[in-house]
Amino acid sequence: MAEKTSPVHAVEEKLAVDDYALQRVPQSARYGWFQVAVQRFGQISALSQFLLGATLGFGMNFWSAFWAITVGAVILEAVTILVGVIGMREGLNTSVIARWTGFGAGGSALLGLAIGISLIGWFGVQSGVSAAGLATLLPIFPVWLWSLIFGLVVTAIVLRGFHSMQWVANITVPLFLILVGWAFISELQNHSLAELVSSAPAGPQLTFVAGTTLVAGGFIVGAVITPDMTRFNRSVGDVVKQTVLGVTLGEYVIGLSGVLLAHAVKSADIINIVTSSVGWVGVLIILLGTFKINDWNLYSSGLGVVNFIDRVFGRKVNRAIVTLVIGIVGSLLAAGGILQNFVGFLSILGVAFPPVAGIMIAEYFVVKKWRPQLVAAREATPPHSPTWVPATIVIWLASALIGHFVSVGIPSINSVLAAFLLYVIAGKLGLVRGIGQSATEHDAARTHG
Template structure:
């Protein structure tokens, strides 16, 4: 690679041009020499999606459907989510760029700030929600009633997650490698206990729904669990050595991993009337294992979240280092948790799940039209790409309208409309261009 994404974004130390300022390349393409093997990438993405709060979505589904209908809903929703994230992941591997940096080419250098604010701001909010949850559940488990005890847990947990995120890809890989197998083992054990509660698999299948939910809403719930975070999959898949590796890693994480967490939550709700396995372990008297599951799971997931708003901050303020923004975002998220705001953020942050996927749809559509052979190294993004901003606005509005009238699957509508309009308008307004040398070696 002979140049950076933009002339001013030189990702090397001026004193030693051969040494990168940030080994995670937050604002420049990841060179092929820094790409990771498939196993490493799959571990990180699986660790990202093995997220216990996802079980609460499964709990809502578990009481509304018979077992086989539940499996159909989970399979359909996970397939949609997996396919979308796999497309985003492929684009990340092909370009070597994060989602927010790719947005420069689709929305312009100034227009991309919309992506940085939406993605980075949402992740800071979720970071605060998780920090607050850790403090509350730890206090509940240990019988602590004082605010100081909860606050101490929040601060200590936030410091641990912040340090992990500052280590970047390497830190998240090792945390995921250690914690994910343990969490899956505990989850499988709880599933076996759940089957004992209802008389085995035949008893589970025979349980009748207690509530009602439309198929469309149920699939929307599955897709919505991780569609916002999945839009940022390129933050990790840009380290893939090939596009196909990125696709398979995304499918393992978002189709298998996320689908399993929804299924586990549904089974917990059916058998113990509680979707969160942490609380099930508490109720079974296994407080210690419950805390292990809580910290192990949320540590790696929130470290990924901190990493995401770190690279978004680096793009927003056009800086080559992510660490200051990781630290700053962690401080803001922790303050939100300490003030109790996290108890009121979830609905608002969930609403943003409707408005974020169309961003990914525009990037995918733009990639398919213009950047399939790589971003030409002499290409300078325009300040604002008004046509793509208009596409995003239309797609986001239609997705929101879909949710308001409960017609269709809002995230899917936003993605499909954004891809379709972007490609359609490109055909209308396309002008002949000369092919330039790619920004990186082509990736299969």
């Protein structure tokens, strides 16, 4: 008699796209560098980057903002490339590769949970932002219903994984650039470029350090979760080209456009800036700018939660199923307006991420305590990982506190450097040691993409 399929299994089989949530991405499933670069550019050239540029332009003159963006971009590119190379070489996402880059199974579970909570929170918040724009453009539905619709549309795209997100990037990124160019040219008709470059900022003065902090801190979480994307790259050169192109264009094209528009409109309110320039087209800019960052919020959140469930509960759950659940939850929370009350909490949680990059870079490239295991298991994941690495937990916490409380320099970069140096010192002193051993199961059923 044929075995009956449960409703849950039927849904899972229909979704199926696990997107190598717990395994290495094989070379056959990887993409050319330009395709991934479009995704990277879409992630950086989002509404948040426009907001950043407008904030800089409201408090800085053009050249001060230019150099703040330059220094911040160089720092981001260095961190992003190093972390991205780890993801490319190992073909594993951030929370999984963390098991062998200093965190152990327990630490990677904590990291996966932090990523999951943080990014699903921002997913909901940005769904609410887009809903406000949609309600302005098409007032046929209230904001709460648009929040739900927008969140569910993004969820449907992310269900199919990297491939469908690539198609969305191919459409939304060019449209976003065209519309930003339209807004920029429309506003420049009333001002000369020389006038905007030489004009004084309209708002309270922003220092160079504060401006650079905004640039570097604005994308540091994106830098940390870079392996989620670069595991689909084919070579180190691809990672470098993709990062330099994506970060440079994202920071300069969108960031400096925001700076100049803030000088023209004398406001840091990006919605006021784009709608005053091109009316309803400005709402489309907001929608497209939010759409591309929000699919990555949901995608990386799902990967983090899958790793958390795998390590804590020992259950192998399908990434698409997890994405569906948290996408629905995030959309409902956005519709209820609840997540707006947690922006402060999400910002505080953000201090936990920069040290992760420093620890991963230090372990993989300098200390190399578990690097041999990754090399030995090149075609699969290593059979075991340490359960806990106490020194890493201490360094992680100490570096986060340094980034949060030390006011000299750039906070996010302070925490990255502190984590890197402390981990290297601990490694040289023999303090980086694993406690316990967690098995990594190799189930043939988990090898599908």
